[in-house]
Amino acid sequence: MKIDELSLIELAEKISKQELTSFEVTKFYIDKCNEHSDLFALLEIFEDSLDRAKEMDEKIKAGFKGKLAGVPVVIKDNILYKGKKASCSSKFLENYVAQYNSTVVQKMLDEGAVIFARANMDEFAMGSSTENSAFGVTKNALDPTRVPGGSSGGSACAVGAGLTPVALGTDTGGSIRQPSSYNGVVGIKPTYGRVSRYGVVAFASSIEQVGPITKNVKDNAYMLEVLAGNSIHDETSLKEEVPNYLSYIKGDISKLRVGVLKEIDEAVKGLEVEKSYKNAIKFLKENGAEIVVTSIPSFNLTLPCYYIIAPAEATSNLGRFDGVKYSRRSKDAKDVDEIYFKSRSEGFGKEVKRRIMLGNFVLSSGYFDAYYNKAKKLQQKLIEEGKKAFATCDVIVLPTTAGEAFKIGAKDGDPVSMYKEDLFTIMANILGVPAISIPFGKGPNGLPLGLQIVADRLNEGTIYNVADFIESKGGEYARL
Amino acid sequence: MNKTTITTDEVKRLAGLSALEFTEEELEAFVPEFERIVELVDEVKNCDIGNSELKYTTHKLCGCREDEAKESLPQEEILLNSPKTKKGSFCVPKMLD
Numbered sequence: 001m002k003i004d005e006l007s008l009i010e011l012a013e014k015i016s017k018q019e020l021t022s023f024e025v026t027k028f029y030i031d032k033c034n035e036h037s038d039l040f041a042l043l044e045i046f047e048d049s050l051d052r053a054k055e056m057d058e059k060i061k062a063g064f065k066g067k068l069a070g071v072p073v074v075i076k077d078n079i080l081y082k083g084k085k086a087s088c089s090s091k092f093l094e095n096y097v098a099q100y101n102s103t104v105v106q107k108m109l110d111e112g113a114v115i116f117a118r119a120n121m122d123e124f125a126m127g128s129s130t131e132n133s134a135f136g137v138t139k140n141a142l143d144p145t146r147v148p149g150g151s152s153g154g155s156a157c158a159v160g161a162g163l164t165p166v167a168l169g170t171d172t173g174g175s176i177r178q179p180s181s182y183n184g185v186v187g188i189k190p191t192y193g194r195v196s197r198y199g200v201v202a203f204a205s206s207i208e209q210v211g212p213i214t215k216n217v218k219d220n221a222y223m224l225e226v227l228a229g230n231s232i233h234d235e236t237s238l239k240e241e242v243p244n245y246l247s248y249i250k251g252d253i254s255k256l257r258v259g260v261l262k263e264i265d266e267a268v269k270g271l272e273v274e275k276s277y278k279n280a281i282k283f284l285k286e287n288g289a290e291i292v293v294t295s296i297p298s299f300n301l302t303l304p305c306y307y308i309i310a311p312a313e314a315t316s317n318l319g320r321f322d323g324v325k326y327s328r329r330s331k332d333a334k335d336v337d338e339i340y341f342k343s344r345s346e347g348f349g350k351e352v353k354r355r356i357m358l359g360n361f362v363l364s365s366g367y368f369d370a371y372y373n374k375a376k377k378l379q380q381k382l383i384e385e386g387k388k389a390f391a392t393c394d395v396i397v398l399p400t401t402a403g404e405a406f407k408i409g410a411k412d413g414d415p416v417s418m419y420k421e422d423l424f425t426i427m428a429n430i431l432g433v434p435a436i437s438i439p440f441g442k443g444p445n446g447l448p449l450g451l452q453i454v455a456d457r458l459n460e461g462t463i464y465n466v467a468d469f470i471e472s473k474g475g476e477y478a479r480l
Numbered sequence: 481m482n483k484t485t486i487t488t489d490e491v492k493r494l495a496g497l498s499a500l501e502f503t504e505e506e507l508e509a510f511v512p513e514f515e516r517i518v519e520l521v522d523e524v525k526n527c528d529i530g531n532s533e534l535k536y537t538t539h540k541l542c543g544c545r546e547d548e549a550k551e552s553l554p555q556e557e558i559l560l561n562s563p564k565t566k567k568g569s570f571c572v573p574k575m576l577d
Contacts, residue, residue: 329563
């Protein structure tokens, strides 16, 4: 069997048993990445990766055991790996070198991973197409004329094109799930706080999470177990014990209560995803799940709520990029004010500037109560509505996106249309609950569509059970 | 629906708060685009959520760690990413004459 036909779990097992070496696996993937460089999924393949792979092979021979022993991994370009660049796909941080390891990187290294490349993304994770990268547009893994989604477009494309067995993404409003859907792969946004954000460049700190993107559900469950857990450096990371997520996968959904939101009935009508969404509900019902019509009455306000909270936090988080401490300074700056104004104006791209401006708008005197405060109250209300909804069901299913990946350039000059890409995904970020996207169904051009499975806080195990059931048994519907 | 009007002066004020510069040409394109975005977030401003108060932080925190002194990153490493340094400090143009 070819290396890229092996799942992450199979690969980890074969390397551990020394049936394959980390060196040959890592080299295979590096060569494949170079062959497919036209996809522009990756910004850099780390030079010392093969040395690290050799080192892991030696350690494995000497008895090292780890869940990712010798396994190659790709990280998104906003995750710090000591001594490596982390540019957030921004000119501002083009030459920024990480001085310490993020918690997720450290956890993967402790398990023996070979982190071999960093993936392209929308600048500072702001976008839904990876077209906002300062360094170039990533192509969709299945159709190079289309976007890979975003902001974790490079990570999802890399997994979709078989350039890596696993990649990390970050998800602030759908940035793992939407690109996963567009590239036909599996991506989860865990419960807020389940995975530490220490060492991940902050965009909207109160709603974002790191999560794995993989080829299948079991690999995803396996990987989340590595990433999850408390970090003393991150007050928001949860202390709850990390379960063995694979043990939740039972192959049975007969007692499951599946919620469908009445608020999206109208929204899905006429969308490319309508048929596959309805097929998913039909499939779950046919397999013994109870379908419960449930409600999050303020669902339709999640999108505008997000576009207040996220930019407000972004504007504060990006305040640190002042041309003094990090990376870039304008050559034309003659005094301190000019250092700030010129460095930021030259260093940030259009979308980042838009969000900083919006953040300052909703936070500024005269508008703070009407926008920011109101949005936080609305978020509180939405969390209560979510609790009520999850009292009636174990999971909620909804589409990941309205349709298949759109053409590169199709939403140029129309930021609001781009923002609406996240219509179905933002809810999970606002509520702080976990949500996965798995491939389910095909669009009019035969490209993949995604199905989201959302659960209450810390119920990733339930999500994986349902997702695996659909993935392994829903084949007939999933192909439609 | 109560629509918020965005003027060029308002955008200039926000640019000042944001430490960003826009050329006149950029401003011309930015104002109508920004107005459409504000129209989207106006849905929150105009919605009815009753007289609720912000009661709690939206997410559970795990508390602070013990206040123990730990080693920090070395000064030389911190300065490596700065565009200009001098004698162990970040360097900026003269502020006072």
